[in-house]
Amino acid sequence: MSKGKFGYYNPQKPQENRITDVGPVHYMQLLPPSLRKNYGQWVSHRVIEPGILMHVAESGDKVYSVRCGGARIMSAEHIREICDIADKFANGYVRWTTRNNVEFIVDSEQKAKDLKKELDNRKFVAGSHKFPVGGTGNCITNIVHTQGWIHCHTPATDASGPVKVVMDELFDYFKSMTLPAKLRISLACCLNMCGAVHCSDIAMLGYHRKPPAEDHEVLGKVCEIPLVVAACPLYAIKPITLEDGRKSVTVNKEKCMYCGNCYTMCMALPLADKEGDGVAILAGGKISNRINPPKFSKVIVPWLPNNMPRWPEVVSTIKKIVEVYAKEANKYERLGDWAERIGWERFFEKVGLEFSWHLLDDYRLAYDTFRTSTQFKYTDHAWAVSKAAGVI
Amino acid sequence: MGIPGQEKLWDKEEKGHRTYNDVRIFTDDQLNNYTEEELKNFKNKHDIPMLEELEKGPWPSFVSDLKREALHRRKLGKDNLMIEQDVAEDLLGLMELSYKEGETHWKHGGIVGVLGYGGGVIGRYCDQQQKFPAIAHFHTVRVAQPGGKFYTTDYLRTFCDIAEYRGSGITNLHGSTGDMVILGTFTDQLEPIFFDLTHDLGVDLGGSGSNLRTPSDCIGPARCEFACYDTLDMCYNLTMTYQDELHRPAFPYKFKFKFDGCPNGCVASIARSDMAFIGTWKDDIRINQDAVQEYVANKIPRDGGGMSGKDWGKFDIQAEVIDLCPTKCMNWDGKKLTINNAECNRCMHCINTMPEALRIGKDTGVSILLGAKAPILEGAQMSVLTIPFAYAKNPYDNIKNGVISKIFDWWIEEGKNRERLGELIQRMGLKTLIEVLGIPAMPQMVKEPRSNPYVFFKEEEVPGGWTRDINDYRSRHPR
Numbered sequence: 001m002s003k004g005k006f007g008y009y010n011p012q013k014p015q016e017n018r019i020t021d022v023g024p025v026h027y028m029q030l031l032p033p034s035l036r037k038n039y040g041q042w043v044s045h046r047v048i049e050p051g052i053l054m055h056v057a058e059s060g061d062k063v064y065s066v067r068c069g070g071a072r073i074m075s076a077e078h079i080r081e082i083c084d085i086a087d088k089f090a091n092g093y094v095r096w097t098t099r100n101n102v103e104f105i106v107d108s109e110q111k112a113k114d115l116k117k118e119l120d121n122r123k124f125v126a127g128s129h130k131f132p133v134g135g136t137g138n139c140i141t142n143i144v145h146t147q148g149w150i151h152c153h154t155p156a157t158d159a160s161g162p163v164k165v166v167m168d169e170l171f172d173y174f175k176s177m178t179l180p181a182k183l184r185i186s187l188a189c190c191l192n193m194c195g196a197v198h199c200s201d202i203a204m205l206g207y208h209r210k211p212p213a214e215d216h217e218v219l220g221k222v223c224e225i226p227l228v229v230a231a232c233p234l235y236a237i238k239p240i241t242l243e244d245g246r247k248s249v250t251v252n253k254e255k256c257m258y259c260g261n262c263y264t265m266c267m268a269l270p271l272a273d274k275e276g277d278g279v280a281i282l283a284g285g286k287i288s289n290r291i292n293p294p295k296f297s298k299v300i301v302p303w304l305p306n307n308m309p310r311w312p313e314v315v316s317t318i319k320k321i322v323e324v325y326a327k328e329a330n331k332y333e334r335l336g337d338w339a340e341r342i343g344w345e346r347f348f349e350k351v352g353l354e355f356s357w358h359l360l361d362d363y364r365l366a367y368d369t370f371r372t373s374t375q376f377k378y379t380d381h382a383w384a385v386s387k388a389a390g391v392i
Numbered sequence: 393m394g395i396p397g398q399e400k401l402w403d404k405e406e407k408g409h410r411t412y413n414d415v416r417i418f419t420d421d422q423l424n425n426y427t428e429e430e431l432k433n434f435k436n437k438h439d440i441p442m443l444e445e446l447e448k449g450p451w452p453s454f455v456s457d458l459k460r461e462a463l464h465r466r467k468l469g470k471d472n473l474m475i476e477q478d479v480a481e482d483l484l485g486l487m488e489l490s491y492k493e494g495e496t497h498w499k500h501g502g503i504v505g506v507l508g509y510g511g512g513v514i515g516r517y518c519d520q521q522q523k524f525p526a527i528a529h530f531h532t533v534r535v536a537q538p539g540g541k542f543y544t545t546d547y548l549r550t551f552c553d554i555a556e557y558r559g560s561g562i563t564n565l566h567g568s569t570g571d572m573v574i575l576g577t578f579t580d581q582l583e584p585i586f587f588d589l590t591h592d593l594g595v596d597l598g599g600s601g602s603n604l605r606t607p608s609d610c611i612g613p614a615r616c617e618f619a620c621y622d623t624l625d626m627c628y629n630l631t632m633t634y635q636d637e638l639h640r641p642a643f644p645y646k647f648k649f650k651f652d653g654c655p656n657g658c659v660a661s662i663a664r665s666d667m668a669f670i671g672t673w674k675d676d677i678r679i680n681q682d683a684v685q686e687y688v689a690n691k692i693p694r695d696g697g698g699m700s701g702k703d704w705g706k707f708d709i710q711a712e713v714i715d716l717c718p719t720k721c722m723n724w725d726g727k728k729l730t731i732n733n734a735e736c737n738r739c740m741h742c743i744n745t746m747p748e749a750l751r752i753g754k755d756t757g758v759s760i761l762l763g764a765k766a767p768i769l770e771g772a773q774m775s776v777l778t779i780p781f782a783y784a785k786n787p788y789d790n791i792k793n794g795v796i797s798k799i800f801d802w803w804i805e806e807g808k809n810r811e812r813l814g815e816l817i818q819r820m821g822l823k824t825l826i827e828v829l830g831i832p833a834m835p836q837m838v839k840e841p842r843s844n845p846y847v848f849f850k851e852e853e854v855p856g857g858w859t860r861d862i863n864d865y866r867s868r869h870p871r
Contacts, residue, residue, distance in 0.1 A: 001415055005474060005580070008587040014507050019590035021635040027539030027624045029403035030547065031614055036650050041624065042612035044748040047697035055615055063615070071454040071837040073575070075461035075480070076552035076561040079422065083545035092404060094548070096541040096565055098610065098659050105615075124456035125432045126447035137698025146568060150483065151516060151532065151575055153498040158490065160454045161446055168449030177701035193766035194568045196526035197773070199663040225808070233769040261768055267500030274494035287663055289655035291718055291741045294774055308491040331704050332716060332741070364771060
C-alpha cells in the first residue's frame, strides 16, 4: 500500500528498491480458467445474437463472450463498475478488444443473456448507455480513435466528441448485424494518425488548412533550426536571419501542405486555427486479407467544418454513406469493394458527394491514381466536363 | 517472466496470489462516496454547456463519465489525493474552451520521465494554467498492457487506485498502440507512480519516442480457432527480449511489432507496424464434409452467424464461397467440397464463411511483413511481404537472429533522424533490404514486376565492369 506524496519512492535515494525492465504482467495469470484449459484448442465459433459469441473447444467446452462498447476515455470510477460486473457475472475476469470494446466471458448461454440484459440496462444519469451490448458480426463496431482536444498538442479536431456523435447516429448498426460485411470506422485528429486510420472503411481525419504561424520571437531559442528545415517534406522551410540578427525560419506558404511535421519538431510553428481546421472523410480501406488484399482509404470529402459540439456535417455525411452502402452492396462486399465494383464515379453519384478538384491527387505517385482507360460510366460529373469543354 | 518469483502474482487460481485488498489505497467508504442523487445534481466548477450536449444520445458519453469522476474526486477531497482534486473539473472546463474556440490548449511536449528510462511518459502542459491550475501539468503514463488485454478485477482495481490517487483518475483503455494509459499527472508523481506500478502491480511502462513501442497482439490461441501461432507468447517473449530497446531510445524513430494470428488481421499489423507477424499455414485447409453439408442445408448460419441480422436468402455455396474465392481453387460438385491447396492464397474467406466446416492447416507459422506506417511523411504505407513463412516457436531465435537483429542493425546504421523502416526501404530499395537479410528476391514481394526498365546493374554482373577505354571503342567506331 503506497501512501503519501512519494509512496515507495525515496527522492534522497532514487535507486533504492528501483525495479526496471520487467515488462508487462504475464497474460496467462489473467486468463479465465476456461480459456487456459482450452488454450490453442479452439475449433469454431458462432455469434448467437448481437453481442454474444460462443466459442467451442476440442474438449467440447463452450465459452460465451458478451461484448459491449464504451468510450475509450474511461474514468477509474467507470472501470470499477466494469469490475463489479465482472465479479458478479464472470468470476472477476474481463478483457478489452482491439477496438475499445469490453468483453466478459461466461460459461453458459443463459448467463450470457442475463449479463447482456444487465449491461444494456445500465445508464449514466444523463441517459446514455454505459455498456451497450453489440459490436459483433456485420455491424459497425466501436470507433478506434486518438486523443483530440482532451490531451494532444497537434489536433485539428476533437476525437471523443466526433466519435460520440457518429456512434449516436449509427447506434442501431452497432447493436445489429444487418450490413453486407463488417464496416470499420476510425478517427485520427491529425495527419500523424496515432490512430492509423488509413485502412478503414470510413475514416475521419482532422486536417489543418493554414500554414504554421511563425513565432519569430522564440523560434531560434527553442528550436533546432536545421532539424526544423529538414522536417519539411516539401522543402518549404528555410532559415532566415531577422533584422535584429536573431535566427528563425520562414515558411513558403505556397508549398505548405499543413502536415504539421515542422510543429512536431518546433513549438514555435503552431498550426491550430479555428477557421482553418476541420475534418476530412476517407473511405474504402480495409485491413483484412479476405477475398482481396488490404486497401488504403481514399479521400472522398476534403474538408468539413468543426461545428461543435455535434459536428452535424460530419455525422450526416457518414450516415449517408453507410445507408447507401447497406442498401446497395452485395453480401461479403466491404465498402471499398462495393465502390470499386460500381466505379468510384457511381459511388460519388449514389452517396451524393461533390467531386471537387481537391480529390485529384497531386502528391508523390499521383499519376498511379489517374484513370488511363476508356472504361468509365456516364454520370452528371462526366456530362459537366463535356459541357464545360464546349464539346457537346 | 516479469519480476522473478512473481510470475503468478495475480493468478486467482493460485493460493496466496495478490489481491486488491493487499495493496489497495482507498477504503470501501471512500470508493462509494456519492449517491445517484448527488450525481444528478452535480455542477462542474466551470460551466460546460457545449460538452453537456455530448451527454445526449445512446452511445456512452465520456462527458457523463468525467463528471462522475469529478464528483468522486471532489468528495474524496485533497487530503486523499496526491494531485489536485479538481483535475477532472478543470479538464472539462478546458475542453469546453476548446469546443468554443476550435483549438487545442495543450502545449508542445516537455521532457519528463523516470530515472533511467527515455520513454513511457509523455510530458504535457496546459497553456491556460492560471484558469485551470489542476491540469497545469497533465503528463501521460503509458503502462504495458498484458497479452490479449485480459485482466482480473483485482489487477484493474489496483490500477484504478494508482491512477486516481496519483493521477487524474482518467485513463484510456487502451491507447492506440495498445498501452493502458494513465492520463494526466504532475511531474512529482511520476517516480511514485512508477514505483507503485512496478512494486504493487508488477508491471512496467510502455514505449514512447524513438524506441520500440509496446508490442501488441490479437487474442490469438486464448480464444480463437484461427490462431496460426501463439500471438500472446511471441508478443510477450519479444517484449521481454527487447526491454532495453523499449525503454531507452536508440532508434532513428519509433518501431512497432504487432502480432496477428491470421490474415484477418484483428490488430491491424499490416497497416500499423514496422514489423508485422501474421499467422499462416503451409499445408491443407481441413475440411469437415458433414459440416459443409449442414451449411448447404442452411442448418448452420453463414459467417459464424455474424450476418443473421438481415435475410440474405438461402446459403449458396457456389456463389458465396466457390465463386468469391480469389484464386478459384475450390470446387463443389453438389456433394463434396475440394480445395486445390497449392493454389490457395489463404485469404480466409471460405474459413470465415464456414468456420464450423473449414479450419486452418496444421503446419502453421508466420509471414513477416515490413515497413507499414501512417502518412507522415512520404505517404501511408502498408507493410511488404518479406519472409513468406517462418516457424514461430518459443524462444523464436530463428526470427530474432535471422530477421530482427539484421533489421535493427541496418536501420540504426542507415536510417535518418525520424525515418521509419518503411521509408528507409523506400529510399534504399527492396534490393538493399534483401541483401541486408541475405535472402533472394521472390515474385511474392511485388504486386507485379516493375514496368520501367531502369535496372541498376551491379558492376560485377557485367563482364569487364564499368571501366571503359575510349580508344578501344574508337578503334571500331572512328569519330
